[in-house]
Amino acid sequence: MGRGARGPSMHDVAALAGVSHQTVSRVLNGFEGIRPETRDRVLEAIERLGYRRNLAARSLATGRTGVVGVLSPDNPTYGATSSLFAVEHAVREAGLQPLITTTSGLPESVESALEFMYGRAVEALVIMAPSRSVLEVHDRMGVEVPTAYLLTGDERGRWSVSADQSKGAEMALQALLAAGHTAIQHVRGPLDSTEAQLRSDAYSRFMAQNSLARLPILEGDWSPQSGFDAYVRLDPRATAVFCANDQMAIGLMHAASVGGRWVPDDLSVVGFDDIPEAAHTLPPLTTVRQSFREVGTLAVALLTAALEGREPPDVEPLMPILVERDSVGPPGERKRSW
Amino acid sequence: MGRGARGPSMHDVAALAGVSHQTVSRVLNGFEGIRPETRDRVLEAIERLGYRRNLAARSLATGRTGVVGVLSPDNPTYGATSSLFAVEHAVREAGLQPLITTTSGLPESVESALEFMYGRAVEALVIMAPSRSVLEVHDRMGVEVPTAYLLTGDERGRWSVSADQSKGAEMALQALLAAGHTAIQHVRGPLDSTEAQLRSDAYSRFMAQNSLARLPILEGDWSPQSGFDAYVRLDPRATAVFCANDQMAIGLMHAASVGGRWVPDDLSVVGFDDIPEAAHTLPPLTTVRQSFREVGTLAVALLTAALEGREPPDVEPLMPILVERDSVGPPGERKRSW
DNA sequence: CGGTCGGATGTTACCGTGAACATCGTCCGG
DNA sequence: CCGGACGATGTTCACGGTAACATCCGACCG
Known part of the structure; x- marks a missing residue:
C-alpha cells in the first residue's frame, strides 16, 4: 500500500513560526489566551506552507469523526433528491461531514449501506426510508447514534421530519x-x-x-x-x-x-x-x-441539536400547499370532440 | 469537546485472542503467513467484541484516506442525479469512500465545496461540471489529485467521460x-x-x-x-x-x-x-x-485505475440511442381540428 | 522586596493502526 | 549435530493531532 504524499504538519508550521506545535493547535482551534502577535506569526506560517490539518489525526485524538451518515434511495426522483441535497448542504453548514450512501432498498443493500456507514463511525444518521423494510433493517442492526428519518411519514414520531x-x-x-x-x-x-x-x-x-x-x-x-x-x-x-x-x-x-x-x-x-x-x-x-428542501434542513437541525446535547426542537409536520392548475374540472360527460 | 465513546481496539481483540495486536492487523489485512488456528481465534475475538477497525487511525498510519470527492450540481435533475448515484455506488464498490458535495455553481460555492473536499484529503475527484465556470474555479485552485469529469462534454479529453x-x-x-x-x-x-x-x-x-x-x-x-x-x-x-x-x-x-x-x-x-x-x-x-449510470461507473473506473497506478482505460464516448415516439411527424399545415 | 498568581507557551503522553525490524522455534542440509 | 533459512509471531516506533500538565515570566500584593 503506497503511502500518500504527506503535506506539512503542525510541527512544520510550529518550526517556521518559532513556537510549539501546541500553540499552532490552539490558534487553529480558536483558543483565547494567545498573544495577537504570536497568532499572526502562526497564521502566516500556515499560509506560507499551505498547511491543512490532518483530520484523521484529529479524529484519532479526539475520538470524534463529525460524520453524519445519510442513507438515500438510489432512485433519482425529484423529491428525494431535493431533500438529499438540502441535507448535504445543511450538514456541511453545521461543520460536519455528510456521508451519503445510496441503497436500492433491498434488505441486503440496506444492510451493506448501513454497515458501510457504521464502519465509518458516523455520529448521527439521516435515514431516508421510503419503505418500511429499510426501517426494519435499520432497527435490527440496532445502533445507538441519533437518527432522523425522512420520507417515512410520521412513523418515528418526533424524529420523523416530513410534510403533513x-x-x-x-x-x-x-x-x-x-x-x-x-x-x-x-x-x-x-x-x-x-x-x-x-x-x-x-x-x-x-x-x-x-x-x-x-x-x-x-x-x-x-x-x-x-x-x-x-x-x-x-x-x-x-x-x-x-x-x-x-x-x-x-x-x-x-x-x-x-x-x-x-x-x-x-x-x-x-x-x-x-x-x-x-x-x-x-x-x-x-x-x-411539499417543501422537500425544508424537511432536509429540519432533519439536520434535529441532529445537530442532539449532537450538541441541546434539546431537539419540536418539529411540526410542514404544511403542504395546494397548487391549482388545469387538470381538475367539473364532472360530467362533456366529451370534447376531436 | 466531549470525546466519543470508544469501542474496542485491536489491543482488546489481541488480548482476548492471546496474540499481539499486529497479528490482528495481519488477519484483518488478509496477510498470508498466519496459522489457520490463530486466524480463527482472532476472528472469533473480533466477532465476540463486535470490533470495528478505526479508520482514522488506519488513515493516519498509512497516510491514505481512500476518499473520492464528488462535486455535484445541487440541481436535482434526473440525468445528473443518475450519474451521481452510479458514481457513489461504484466508488463504494471499489473499496473507497465517496464524499459527495453539492454546489450551486456560483464561484464561491464551487470554491467552498472544493475547499471542503481538499480539507478532507480526497485522493481523487469526480467533477460534475455542467458549466465551464466550475472548471475554471477548479483549475484556479490547482490541486494534483486524479480527476475525472462528467457533464463536461469532451472538454477534458480522456478524463472527460460522457455520451457522444x-x-x-x-x-x-x-x-x-x-x-x-x-x-x-x-x-x-x-x-x-x-x-x-x-x-x-x-x-x-x-x-x-x-x-x-x-x-x-x-x-x-x-x-x-x-x-x-x-x-x-x-x-x-x-x-x-x-x-x-x-x-x-x-x-x-x-x-x-x-x-x-x-x-x-x-x-x-x-x-x-x-x-x-x-x-x-x-x-x-x-x-x-444517454446512459447516465454508465458514464458514472466509467468515471470511477478511470480513477481507480489511476489510483492503483494502472494505465487508465481509454474511454470512448458512449453511444446514445434514438428513442422514437410520437412527437415527430411530417411537416405541413395539416392543422388538426379541435 | 519576596512570594504568589495568572497568562502565555512548552512538554509529554496518548489515541489505534501499520510498517519495519526483532525474535523464536523448527526443519533441513552439510 | 550444528547453523542458517524460513515461517509465525511479537516489539517498537511513527503517523499528526489534542489534552493534561509543567514551566516560565511579569505583575501585583503584603
Missing part, C-alpha cells in the same frame, strides 16, 4: 370535491411505503367523512409507467383520480388520452409533490406542493 | 430530417454549459452539412419553464424544434398547445436525455437516450 401527508392528501381531495366530484378513485404508492400509506389512509378517511363511496384503491410504484398501467384498472364510474405522486399522474393522463378520455373534461386528476414538469403537462397538473 | 453529444444531437436532427423537416430550430442549454455547446455546435454543423438554413438558436436554462418561454421566440417558419433536453421540450410542447399548435401535426419536437416522463408526455416525446 394527511393534510396534503386532504387538500388534493378537497379540490376534487369542490369541483363537484364524488366518484374519486385513488392510485396509491407501493404498499411498503409509509408515505403512500398515509396518503391512502387519508383518502379512505376523506371519503368516509364526506359519505362518499370509496372506490378500489389501485397500487402503483411511483413511476409514470405504473400510472399509465393503472388507468385500465380504473373504475368506470370514477370521474376523478387522486394520484399519490405527480409522476403517476403524468402516466395516467397519458393513458387517459390514449383511451380517448380528456383531462379535465372527462376525467379530473390531481397529483402530489409538484415536480417541475407538473406545471407543463397537458393539461398542467393540479397538485400538492 | 454530437452524435446524439445528430441522431435527433436526423430523425427530424428523415420526417421531411428542413426548417428546424434549436433550443439550446445555457451558454456556459459545455454539453449545451456541443449539442448546439452539432446543430449548426448538421444544418450546414445538409444545406439547410440555420434558424436562430434560442437559449434556455434546461428547465421546463425556459422551454415554455422559448416557444414565443420561435421562428414562424420553423416546423420542427430540437430541444437540448427533455424538460425544455416538455415546456415547449406545453406552450405550443397553449398557442394552438399541435405536436406533431403542426410542430415536431425532439428532446434529449429520455427522462422517465418523456414516455408519457402528450404526445410521448421522441428523444435521445
Whole structure:
C-alpha cells in the first residue's frame, strides 16, 4: 500500500513560526489566551506552507469523526433528491461531514449501506426510508447514534421530519370535491411505503367523512409507467383520480388520452409533490406542493441539536400547499370532440 | 469537546485472542503467513467484541484516506442525479469512500465545496461540471489529485467521460430530417454549459452539412419553464424544434398547445436525455437516450485505475440511442381540428 | 522586596493502526 | 549435530493531532 504524499504538519508550521506545535493547535482551534502577535506569526506560517490539518489525526485524538451518515434511495426522483441535497448542504453548514450512501432498498443493500456507514463511525444518521423494510433493517442492526428519518411519514414520531401527508392528501381531495366530484378513485404508492400509506389512509378517511363511496384503491410504484398501467384498472364510474405522486399522474393522463378520455373534461386528476414538469403537462397538473428542501434542513437541525446535547426542537409536520392548475374540472360527460 | 465513546481496539481483540495486536492487523489485512488456528481465534475475538477497525487511525498510519470527492450540481435533475448515484455506488464498490458535495455553481460555492473536499484529503475527484465556470474555479485552485469529469462534454479529453453529444444531437436532427423537416430550430442549454455547446455546435454543423438554413438558436436554462418561454421566440417558419433536453421540450410542447399548435401535426419536437416522463408526455416525446449510470461507473473506473497506478482505460464516448415516439411527424399545415 | 498568581507557551503522553525490524522455534542440509 | 533459512509471531516506533500538565515570566500584593 503506497503511502500518500504527506503535506506539512503542525510541527512544520510550529518550526517556521518559532513556537510549539501546541500553540499552532490552539490558534487553529480558536483558543483565547494567545498573544495577537504570536497568532499572526502562526497564521502566516500556515499560509506560507499551505498547511491543512490532518483530520484523521484529529479524529484519532479526539475520538470524534463529525460524520453524519445519510442513507438515500438510489432512485433519482425529484423529491428525494431535493431533500438529499438540502441535507448535504445543511450538514456541511453545521461543520460536519455528510456521508451519503445510496441503497436500492433491498434488505441486503440496506444492510451493506448501513454497515458501510457504521464502519465509518458516523455520529448521527439521516435515514431516508421510503419503505418500511429499510426501517426494519435499520432497527435490527440496532445502533445507538441519533437518527432522523425522512420520507417515512410520521412513523418515528418526533424524529420523523416530513410534510403533513394527511393534510396534503386532504387538500388534493378537497379540490376534487369542490369541483363537484364524488366518484374519486385513488392510485396509491407501493404498499411498503409509509408515505403512500398515509396518503391512502387519508383518502379512505376523506371519503368516509364526506359519505362518499370509496372506490378500489389501485397500487402503483411511483413511476409514470405504473400510472399509465393503472388507468385500465380504473373504475368506470370514477370521474376523478387522486394520484399519490405527480409522476403517476403524468402516466395516467397519458393513458387517459390514449383511451380517448380528456383531462379535465372527462376525467379530473390531481397529483402530489409538484415536480417541475407538473406545471407543463397537458393539461398542467393540479397538485400538492411539499417543501422537500425544508424537511432536509429540519432533519439536520434535529441532529445537530442532539449532537450538541441541546434539546431537539419540536418539529411540526410542514404544511403542504395546494397548487391549482388545469387538470381538475367539473364532472360530467362533456366529451370534447376531436 | 466531549470525546466519543470508544469501542474496542485491536489491543482488546489481541488480548482476548492471546496474540499481539499486529497479528490482528495481519488477519484483518488478509496477510498470508498466519496459522489457520490463530486466524480463527482472532476472528472469533473480533466477532465476540463486535470490533470495528478505526479508520482514522488506519488513515493516519498509512497516510491514505481512500476518499473520492464528488462535486455535484445541487440541481436535482434526473440525468445528473443518475450519474451521481452510479458514481457513489461504484466508488463504494471499489473499496473507497465517496464524499459527495453539492454546489450551486456560483464561484464561491464551487470554491467552498472544493475547499471542503481538499480539507478532507480526497485522493481523487469526480467533477460534475455542467458549466465551464466550475472548471475554471477548479483549475484556479490547482490541486494534483486524479480527476475525472462528467457533464463536461469532451472538454477534458480522456478524463472527460460522457455520451457522444454530437452524435446524439445528430441522431435527433436526423430523425427530424428523415420526417421531411428542413426548417428546424434549436433550443439550446445555457451558454456556459459545455454539453449545451456541443449539442448546439452539432446543430449548426448538421444544418450546414445538409444545406439547410440555420434558424436562430434560442437559449434556455434546461428547465421546463425556459422551454415554455422559448416557444414565443420561435421562428414562424420553423416546423420542427430540437430541444437540448427533455424538460425544455416538455415546456415547449406545453406552450405550443397553449398557442394552438399541435405536436406533431403542426410542430415536431425532439428532446434529449429520455427522462422517465418523456414516455408519457402528450404526445410521448421522441428523444435521445444517454446512459447516465454508465458514464458514472466509467468515471470511477478511470480513477481507480489511476489510483492503483494502472494505465487508465481509454474511454470512448458512449453511444446514445434514438428513442422514437410520437412527437415527430411530417411537416405541413395539416392543422388538426379541435 | 519576596512570594504568589495568572497568562502565555512548552512538554509529554496518548489515541489505534501499520510498517519495519526483532525474535523464536523448527526443519533441513552439510 | 550444528547453523542458517524460513515461517509465525511479537516489539517498537511513527503517523499528526489534542489534552493534561509543567514551566516560565511579569505583575501585583503584603
